[in-house]
Amino acid sequence: MNRMPAWADAVLVPLISILLAAILSALVILAIGENPVAAFSLMVEGALMRSTGWGYTLYYATNFTFTGLAVAVAFHARMFNIGGEGQAMIGGLGVALVALYIPWPHWTLALAGATLAGGLFGAAWAFIPAWLQATRGSHIVITTIMFNFIAAALLNYVLVNLMRPVGAMEPASATFPPATHLPTFQDMFAFGGTLFRGSPANVTFFLAVLACIAVWLLIWRTRLGYEIRAFGHSDTAARYAGISTVRITVLAMLISGALAGLMGLNTTMGEAERLVLNATEGAGFIGIAVALMGRSHPVGVFLAALLFGFLYQGGAELALWTDIPRELITVIQALVILFTGALDNMVRMPLEAMFGALRARRGPKPKPTSPRD
Amino acid sequence: MTDTPAIELKGISKAFGPVQANKDISIRVMPGTIHGIIGENGAGKSTLMSILYGFYKADAGEIFIGGRKTEIPDSQAAIRAGIGMVFQHFKLVQNFTVLENVILGAEEGGLLRPSLSKARGVLKKLADDYELRVDPNALIEDLSVGHQQRVEILKALYREADILILDEPTGVLTPAEADHLFRILRGLRDEGKTIVLITHKLREIMEITDTVSVMRRGEMVATVETARSNPSELAELMVGRKVLLRVDKAPAQPGRPILEIENLSHTDASGVQRLRDVSLTVRAGEIVGIAGVSGNGQSELLEVLGGMATATGSVRLNGHEIPLTGRKADGKTRRAQGIAHVPEDRQHEGLIMRFHAWENIAFGYHHDDRYGRGTLMDNVALRRDAEDKMKRYDVRPPDPWLEARNFSGGNQQKIVLAREIERDPEVLLVGQPTRGVDIGAIEFIHQEIVRLRDKGKAILLVSVELDEILGLADRIAVMFDGRIMGERLPSETDQRELGLLMAGVTEAPAGSGLDAVEESLRDKERREAARHD
Numbered sequence: 018m019n020r021m022p023a024w025a026d027a028v029l030v031p032l033i034s035i036l037l038a039a040i041l042s043a044l045v046i047l048a049i050g051e052n053p054v055a056a057f058s059l060m061v062e063g064a065l066m067r068s069t070g071w072g073y074t075l076y077y078a079t080n081f082t083f084t085g086l087a088v089a090v091a092f093h094a095r096m097f098n099i100g101g102e103g104q105a106m107i108g109g110l111g112v113a114l115v116a117l118y119i120p121w122p123h124w125t126l127a128l129a130g131a132t133l134a135g136g137l138f139g140a141a142w143a144f145i146p147a148w149l150q151a152t153r154g155s156h157i158v159i160t161t162i163m164f165n166f167i168a169a170a171l172l173n174y175v176l177v178n179l180m181r182p183v184g185a186m187e188p189a190s191a192t193f194p195p196a197t198h199l200p201t202f203q204d205m206f207a208f209g210g211t212l213f214r215g216s217p218a219n220v221t222f223f224l225a226v227l228a229c230i231a232v233w234l235l236i237w238r239t240r241l242g243y244e245i246r247a248f249g250h251s252d253t254a255a256r257y258a259g260i261s262t263v264r265i266t267v268l269a270m271l272i273s274g275a276l277a278g279l280m281g282l283n284t285t286m287g288e289a290e291r292l293v294l295n296a297t298e299g300a301g302f303i304g305i306a307v308a309l310m311g312r313s314h315p316v317g318v319f320l321a322a323l324l325f326g327f328l329y330q331g332g333a334e335l336a337l338w339t340d341i342p343r344e345l346i347t348v349i350q351a352l353v354i355l356f357t358g359a360l361d362n363m364v365r366m367p368l369e370a371m372f373g374a375l376r377a378r379r380g381p382k383p384k385p386t387s388p389r390d
Numbered sequence: 391m392t393d394t395p396a397i398e399l400k401g402i403s404k405a406f407g408p409v410q411a412n413k414d415i416s417i418r419v420m421p422g423t424i425h426g427i428i429g430e431n432g433a434g435k436s437t438l439m440s441i442l443y444g445f446y447k448a449d450a451g452e453i454f455i456g457g458r459k460t461e462i463p464d465s466q467a468a469i470r471a472g473i474g475m476v477f478q479h480f481k482l483v484q485n486f487t488v489l490e491n492v493i494l495g496a497e498e499g500g501l502l503r504p505s506l507s508k509a510r511g512v513l514k515k516l517a518d519d520y521e522l523r524v525d526p527n528a529l530i531e532d533l534s535v536g537h538q539q540r541v542e543i544l545k546a547l548y549r550e551a552d553i554l555i556l557d558e559p560t561g562v563l564t565p566a567e568a569d570h571l572f573r574i575l576r577g578l579r580d581e582g583k584t585i586v587l588i589t590h591k592l593r594e595i596m597e598i599t600d601t602v603s604v605m606r607r608g609e610m611v612a613t614v615e616t617a618r619s620n621p622s623e624l625a626e627l628m629v630g631r632k633v634l635l636r637v638d639k640a641p642a643q644p645g646r647p648i649l650e651i652e653n654l655s656h657t658d659a660s661g662v663q664r665l666r667d668v669s670l671t672v673r674a675g676e677i678v679g680i681a682g683v684s685g686n687g688q689s690e691l692l693e694v695l696g697g698m699a700t701a702t703g704s705v706r707l708n709g710h711e712i713p714l715t716g717r718k719a720d721g722k723t724r725r726a727q728g729i730a731h732v733p734e735d736r737q738h739e740g741l742i743m744r745f746h747a748w749e750n751i752a753f754g755y756h757h758d759d760r761y762g763r764g765t766l767m768d769n770v771a772l773r774r775d776a777e778d779k780m781k782r783y784d785v786r787p788p789d790p791w792l793e794a795r796n797f798s799g800g801n802q803q804k805i806v807l808a809r810e811i812e813r814d815p816e817v818l819l820v821g822q823p824t825r826g827v828d829i830g831a832i833e834f835i836h837q838e839i840v841r842l843r844d845k846g847k848a849i850l851l852v853s854v855e856l857d858e859i860l861g862l863a864d865r866i867a868v869m870f871d872g873r874i875m876g877e878r879l880p881s882e883t884d885q886r887e888l889g890l891l892m893a894g895v896t897e898a899p900a901g902s903g904l905d906a907v908e909e910s911l912r913d914k915e916r917r918e919a920a921r922h923d
Contacts, residue, residue, distance in 0.1 A: 238767060239765045239766055239767065240756055240762075240766075244756070250744050254739050256721070257698055257721055257731070260722075373408070
């Protein structure tokens with residue numbers, strides 16, 4: 018078969034996909050009578066030209082990195098975890114419980130405790146679908162999406178009936194004590210100036226970068242990662258090698274759920290500083306697109322998360338300053354997801370053919386592979 | 391017989407990307423002959439036939455059928471030109487009757503009944519003419535493989551094919567079924583049909599073909615009259631160098647029993663009992679070969695012993711009972727106990743096709759300390775190990791960074807063998823060691839297995855190639871329907887006796903052995919049918 022160099026697969030395909038999505042988005046913007054060039058420069062301006070914009074972009078990117086990694090780890094075990102949304106909600110609940118009810122002396126300890134709690138809660142929420150898949154064969158796609166609804170309902174109940182401060186009118190917990198306040202980028206880098214003013218990016222961003230490194234180590238350097246990848250490529254081969262289906266299914270989903278749960282740190286502890294309903298804002302689903310676009314590789318996931326962070330922030334700016342309706346921003350994001358995720362092969366196949374033709378012209382390959390016989 | 395060839399190909403070339411599958415191939419097949427095409431895997435035989443049948447379009451070259459230049463853009467055109475093809479993997483609708491399958495795609499008119507009754511008549515005539523007897527009302531899923539193949543031939547003949555192409559037709563047949571197929575083919579030839587037989591088995595070429603063409607690396611290297619050639623000449627043409635066709639080994643020196651299997655039974659997930667009270671002993675320094683038509687429990691025997699499936703009964707390794715159910719009945723535990731396993735299906739079991747060679751070199755043994763202590767794996771140690779093993783087993787190309795799927799079948803098998811044999815196991819389970827492997831590599835693989843035997847290890851070999859079993863095994867057990875039908879020494883048996891055992895006949899009755907085989911196969915079909923109810 019025609020194959021192309023690794024760099025083309027990793028760089029060229031996503032770039033062309035994004036370009037196609039951008040062209041189509043431009044056409045849509047033209048169709049409603051707005052100027053696509055102006056819209057695009059506004060997005061860049063709002064998301065990348067000012068430090069506050071960067072603060073928002075990186076804040077969103079932090080969310081998407083966690084959920085993207087969650088989906089990526091499950092992908093390596095050939096499981097489609099679309100329950101990142103629910104796992105992140107429950108992870109946020111864990112973070113809130115720890116932040117509210119344990120008197121932390123310092124934010125570093127609070128962060129460590131909340132990390133543990135968020136991860137554990139997220140993992141626990143992924144455990145039940147994983148266990149059902151491993152032992153009963155209930156399909157993980159069905160169960161995880163169901164668990165999103167259960168998580169939302171559960172959170173609603175907990176917030177309204179248990180955690181809502183007496184007399185408060187909205188479904189949200191009390192504000193966390195000041196000792197749990199995580200340093201924002203403004204705290205860290207402004208040095209009294211106006212850098213990152215009012216933007217929600219916080220120290221959790223670095224935790225997300227650490228998570229990328231940890232996932233890379235896990236997948237490509239540990240025995241568990243080796244087994245996860247082997248299982249993901251071929252479950253019959255895994256059985257041959259004595260790799261337990263139940264063990265890998267459950268462990269991969271626990272890790273996946275924990276990563277999604279960690280997103281709660283950023284939204285709940287880093288930004289809102291209290292638990293609110295719908296803190297996840299669909300980031301669990303964006304994680305799927307991020308993992309697809311990032312080829313389930315931590316570096317790719319991180320870059321894709323940045324792109325989607327830009328789209329989110331830039332989109333918010335568009336909605337704020339132009340007549341382009343909010344819904345159209347969603348359309349643009351959907352186009353990017355469509356081209357980078359679902360229509361991947363549309364770009365890949367002509368590229369592969371092109372590289373094949375190039376190679377053929379350069380003369381026969383030194384080591385011929387056998388054709389099917 | 392006329393001078394006009396039934397098929398003439400002139401200068402056919404076909405490339406897949408950078409790979410030249412067919413290079414300027416010219417060939418003439420005379421009508422009323424059986425023409426063999428032989429070559430190693432990847433030599434381009436199937437590609438050539440796919441061009442003839444309209445699956446691929448040739449980059450260059452011309453096709454003449456019956457002297458007339460013919461364009462064959464698709465299989466419909468091939469059928470119109472009188473070409474019928476019997477594929478290695480049958481293309482039959484399992485829950486249709488024989489009759490329905492025969493007319494499928496050749497129905498005339500909107501109603502089925504006229505076509506069906508016409509087909510019934512044609513089938514009856516064909517059955518009488520060519521010994522192609524199949525119950526037209528039987529469902530395909532109730533038929534044996536041999537009978538299903540007859541349905542494929544009937545389909546081609548019903549479409550009035552004058553040229554019949556068969557792609558590796560005997561791979562799934564017992565020797566008796568293969569004999570029957572050859573009788574049918576001879577009958578067809580005598581009626582003036584032209585038959586092209588694609589195979590990698592020299593014995594079949596010698597037995598049935600009139601002329602044979604040898605392909606090597608996409609080129610047609612020779613076309614000879616079969617009667618004027620011999621197997622070693624053909625093998626040399628196929629590989630391009632001298633090859634040893636028989637296994638060179640000293641007599642076995644069996645020692646104490648290593649692997650003792652008693653009353654092993656296994657029922658698969660769909661409730662079919664695949665192993666029935668199998669008892670077998672493998673001693674140190676001997677190769678025990680399991681012969682049988684595929685699907686008679688050999689695969690399951692290997693899976694149970696390799697820890698891929700659970701079973702009842704008892705298996706002792708060096709006198710110690712090994713667990714057959716529960717958490718300790720897995721491949722990891724078996725490997726730790728000293729049972730290495732070269733699985734039948736290297737692409738789906740033995741290797742991860744998308745892993746690099748160096749990642750595959752540890753597959754199953756990835757918990758070993760030499761590949762790193764603790765949770766992290768020592769990838770450098772893995773790569774060093776892979777380089778070393780690939781060099782010693784002559785894996786080509788010796789590049790540890792290549793993904794497993796980019797190696798040829800023979801080189802993939804060498805990677806698996808290197809991994810399993812170099813672990814110095816007590817017992818080696820080997821399934822179909824040379825399936826899809828080039829002749830050149832077969833020689834090497836057999837030598838390595840014999841070498842391990844001579845080190846005093848116990849080897850259990852499963853193969854559907856009787857020649858391989860006869861050549862390699864020191865003792866032969868024949869399996870049929872999940873049972874061991876009997877054990878024989880290779881020196882005291884032959885293809886015919888083993889063939890009878892493979893068909894489930896223990897005592898050869900007076901009269902024709904083949905009739906008994908037919909009867910027993912029908913018996914088996916009835917049982918299979920009963921199971922389905």
